[in-house]
Amino acid sequence: MTYRLYYWPGLQGRGEFVRLALEDAGAAYEDVARGEGAKAIMDMVGSAGGRAPFAPPFLVDGETLISQTANILAYLGPRLGLAPPDEAGRAVAAGLQLTLADLVAEVHDTHHPIASSLRYEDQREAAKARSGDFLARRAPKYLGYFEKVLTGAGGAFMTAGGHTYVDLSMFQVLEGLAYAFPRHIGTNEGRWPALAALRQRVARRPRIALYLASERRIPFNETGIFRHYPELDAD
Numbered sequence: 589m590t591y592r593l594y595y596w597p598g599l600q601g602r603g604e605f606v607r608l609a610l611e612d613a614g615a616a617y618e619d620v621a622r623g624e625g626a627k628a629i630m631d632m633v634g635s636a637g638g639r640a641p642f643a644p645p646f647l648v649d650g651e652t653l654i655s656q657t658a659n660i661l662a663y664l665g666p667r668l669g670l671a672p673p674d675e676a677g678r679a680v681a682a683g684l685q686l687t688l689a690d691l692v693a694e695v696h697d698t699h700h701p702i703a704s705s706l707r708y709e710d711q712r713e714a715a716k717a718r719s720g721d722f723l724a725r726r727a728p729k730y731l732g733y734f735e736k737v738l739t740g741a742g743g744a745f746m747t748a749g750g751h752t753y754v755d756l757s758m759f760q761v762l763e764g765l766a767y768a769f770p771r772h773i774g775t776n777e778g779r780w781p782a783l784a785a786l787r788q789r790v791a792r793r794p795r796i797a798l799y800l801a802s803e804r805r806i807p808f809n810e811t812g813i814f815r816h817y818p819e820l821d822a823d
């Protein structure tokens with residue numbers, strides 16, 4: 589069965605968390621809107637009636653339509669061999685993924701603190717204030733937390749017992765932060781050595797390394813969640 593992933597074409601965005609899981613597992617999937625355009629998303633939403641998702645990403649698996657990034661990963665994890673084997677472990681993984689989703693939402697708000705519907709240029713001053721607080725307080729709080737989780741789980745994986753979709757998402761967040769805030773991450777990454785090692789470990793996974801070097805990996809850009817605006821970066 590080929591999974592059908594629906595996400596805006598041209599950006600990594602939240603769709604990337606799902607792509608990384610599918611790629612790491614070597615799963616057959618179609619990145620529908622990259623082939624058919626964004627209209628495919630609208631068409632699917634329009635035809636789904638009461639099952640319509642609020643926003644992409646969403647995944648279609650046969651007759652099943654699943655929305656919300658963390659929920660998609662909770663669904664895919666066991667099917668792709670990327671989840672803890674027991675229910676309690678899967679609940680822990682889901683909690684971590686939802687915490688990553690909270691962080692991702694805060695990253696989005698560094699460049700769009702007032703409204704998603706406004707251009708960045710129209711909220712630049714507020715974005716500077718928001719980014720300053722994010723880098724001074726929120727990013728270290730989240731990263732310090734994930735470092736503690738990682739070391740508490742043995743240092744190699746985010747959940748005890750092995751590699752899961754949470755490791756892939758953690759990798760993506762670290763990559764994204766390094767893209768968006770290179771000065772800040774460059775100055776501070778020594779504070780989170782276990783996370784730095786996880787980032788390298790995931791990048792070296794054979795299917796991930798191939799994916800990252802392929803055209804399927806859309807480069808980070810200023811339409812995604814992790815955007816590089818030099819004026820928002822700080823030591």
Ligand SMILES: N[C@@H](CCC(=O)N[C@@H](CS)C(=O)NCC(=O)O)C(=O)O
Pocket residue numbers: 601602603642643644645655656657658689
């Ligand atoms: N909590 C949702 C957020 C989904 C979301 O915000 N999707 C964005 C693209 S990354 C979108 O298209 N939003 C449209 C909207 O909120 O109106 C998730 O994690 O999947």
